[in-house]
Amino acid sequence: MADYIYTMEIRLTPDQQRGVALVQDIARAAGMNIYLTGGAVRDIISGFSIRDLDFTVQGNPLKLQKELERAGAVISSADEDFKTVYLRLPGSVRAEISMARTEQYEKAGKPPSISPATIIEDLRRRDFTFNAMALSLNPGSRGLLMDPFNGAADIEAKLIRVLHNYAFVEDPSRLIRASRFAARFHWPLEERTQQRFQSAKENNYIEYITARATGYEIEQLAYEEDPLHIVRVLEKEDWLKVLNPHWTTAKVDTAGLAQLMKMRQQMNELGYSPDPAP
Known part of the structure; x- marks a missing residue:
């Protein structure tokens, strides 16, 4: 299995590395499983510039806001409907932390119905295969890449x-x-x-x-x-x-x-x- 933690550490800037550690520790302290997801994982694997950090937690990230602010993060906004926090981590690192969720669309263009979910269920509701990958930041599985739709293969292709x-x-x-x-x-x-x-x-x-x-x-x-x-x-x-x-x-x-x-x-x-x- 590829060492994705090593790849992550050499691809992230020092400020981004510190940002990952900060969010990871706060989520763990709150008892939430946490994953690096979406564009961040895509860009780590593809070699493109890593623009921001996307985290997904199994839990409500809105509950992490006070601890994030105490650690030096600046909350830009919080979305109550989609349970997502947009923030700037120390070093001006842009990030967002979202709740693992399912989305049910009743009508084209209408906002979906949201429900808490597992990380695999969350990956299923995403847009493209290369955005439907997650890198575990949890003890015991840290560095495990979840790629149920073969996004890494599409990046290669x-x-x-x-x-x-x-x-x-x-x-x-x-x-x-x-x-x-x-x-x-x-x-x-x-x-x-x-x-x-x-x-x-x-x-x-x-x-x-x-x-x-x-x-x-x-x-x-x-x-x-x-x-x-x-x-x-x-x-x-x-x-x-x-x-x-x-x-x-x-x-x-x-x-x-x-x-x-x-x-x-x-x-x-x-x-x-x-x-x-x-």
Whole structure:
């Protein structure tokens, strides 16, 4: 079995490593099983830049807020419905801690019904195979990779694959997310995923996207290393007008954005980690 803890430790920045230890210890002290999940695990395995830390606990993370603040974390916001805490760990490390949950969709675009779940059940409700992996941070299983949908194999093959047939119907924002990931990684959609993507697009399921999901996708643009490329791909797919009907790449200050990206690259080379969003 691959030593994923070793891989994690060499891939995370020192501040991110300290952030993992901080959250892990607080969750353990509260008697909660804790896992590193989602994009963090994907990026550790793929070698891409690790943008933030995603944790999943079997329990209610809202109960951890006071202890997190005592340890130096800053709580950005807390979502009572989805039982998720958004925070900044010491060293300006962005993170979120979510309750392991199932999601039941009754209607396209409507918020799902949430129930507490095991970590494996939680992985089943996710969007793409490469986001449906978890790395245990628990005593006795620390370093165990849970990958029930072979996300690591899809990373190796450089493919974007949805978990099930109705992924784009249940949550139409996944259409935009698929395009964003394809643009960021320069990976294609797997054949059946492409067919489902096209079908959902032709049936205009994007009209059911929620305001919450739209806001999230707009926010994610600020964290992209090459946002102009992402915006161009979204415009090509007709998703840019979904985010904002007045946005076009023709209105983007291309020269100014290029200068900003160059400055950020220079700061990275000097050892700084500028955060592109407040």
